[in-house]
Amino acid sequence: MPAAQILMPAPMADDVVAALEARFTLHRLWEQDDREGYLRSVAADIRGLAVSTLAGRIDAAWLDRFPALEIVASFGVGYDNVDASAAADRGIVVTNTPGVLDDEVADLAVGLLLATLRRIPQADRFVREGRWADGAFPLSPTLRGRRVGILGLGAIGKAIARRLDGFGVAIGYHGRSRQEGVAYPYHDTPVALAAASDVVVVMVPGGSGTRHLVDAEMLAALGPDGVLINVSRGSVVDETALVAALSDGTIGGAGLDVFENEPQVPDALLAMPNVVLLPHIGSASHATRAAMGRLVVDNLTAWFDDGRALTPVPETSPG
Incomplete structure (x- = not known):
């Protein structure tokens, strides 16, 4: 044949x-x-x-x-x-x-969260630019005591949660329905999850059903000390609303591996000191x-x- x-x-x-x-x-x-x-x-x-x-x-x-x-x-x-x-x-x-990619993406998500909170890329540039001799790098926010909400507790979301368990943070989640056998608190809506969290990690699939699931209302609920981490699809986040929320202090920072119109990234995000940007590398290991x-x-x-x-x-x- x-x-x-x-x-x-x-x-x-x-x-x-x-x-x-x-x-x-x-x-x-x-x-x-x-x-x-x-x-x-x-x-x-x-x-x-x-x-x-x-x-x-x-x-x-x-x-x-x-x-x-x-x-x-x-x-x-x-x-x-x-x-x-x-x-x-x-x-x-x-x-x-x-x-086959669950662990790699989960590792990257936690790394991006730490890099965003502890301002690791900014600290690297501080050293490379020779500014250390002029004084200490500014103090950063911390992961200690944070409440982390996972938007989408599928296989990768669970892998992220397992890693974060080791950091001793409180974890909650939102998904299409409450999952049996999951001990983390369930929140009925994305807005409720954000209101109960200091960090939201986005891990839902793309597509029309999740487009702009993270919107201005959810960002406002996350609050001025809140941090958004997106390692799923750029379409899930209303990028215009996110830029506005970061610009006016509605939220404190963001770590983004994905964007709405890749590989184009809004100039406003490129200029923001409270944002860590990656080129969609969640699963990108050999x-x-x-x-x-x-x-x-x-x-x-x-x-x-x-x-x-x-x-x-x-x-x-x-x-």
């Missing part, structure tokens, strides 16, 4: 490309001079897509270009780049890469990205070998 034909719209790691080429007929769309013409020539035979956020939005119109499409294997735990509901309507399975790539390959292999996906997203999971 001929190998299944897989389309990769945008480049992925060399080892992912090599593994897919060893098992499938792989079409590298990004290498084509006439991408539209190339798509028209191969679309009827494409049975799988291997995509990342670099591929752009995989929406219903994109899915409809491939009449034989069976599976979309997405690189990343978040999959708001793929219209999973549209895929489900068409009988197409969508997979993501959960689990080991974790390699594990994510292997799971993309493994999902496609399992599907075409055994007719099952290893990590289908809920919208396209059987039953």
Whole structure:
């Protein structure tokens, strides 16, 4: 039987490309001079897509270009780049890469929280710029005695909570529903969580259902000593409201790994001394990205070998 034909719209790691080429007929769309013409020539035979956020939005119109499409294997735990509901309507399975990046993202979230509170990047610049000789670096806020709210207590949210337990801070959470067997206090709304917290760590998926979940009202509830940490998706936070809250002292600071219009970051945020900014590196270690790539390959292999996906997203999971 001929190998299944897989389309990769945008480049992925060399080892992912090599593994897919060893098992499938792989079409590298990004290498084509006439991408539209190339798509028209191969679309009827494409049975799988291997995509990342670099591929752009995989929406219903994109899915409809491939009449034989069976599976979309997405690189990343978040999959708001793929219209999973549209895929489900068409009988197409969508997979993501959960689990393998939980610890890496949780580590980064805690590191970003500490860097924001203790002003670690600012202190580094203070030394590099030779200002230490002129006097001590200003005292910073502390994590001691803080109440940390986790917005989204999924697998990564729980991994963050486990790490923060070791710091002796109070932890609460908000999610779509109260979770059985979770000892942390549950708050009914994001605003209630913010009002009960000094720090809010955002760890919910992106998409229309969570767009601007963190809004001006929630930021006001967090208060002037409050700190917002976002390691999920930029769309979850109303960036205009956040800039205003940081500018006028509604909240005390923020640590951001994600933004609404990446890689563009508002000039106002770049100029703020009470903000730590990272270039969306939550899972960006060699080991974790390699594990994510292997799971993309493994999902496609399992599907075409055994007719099952290893990590289908809920919208396209059987039953």
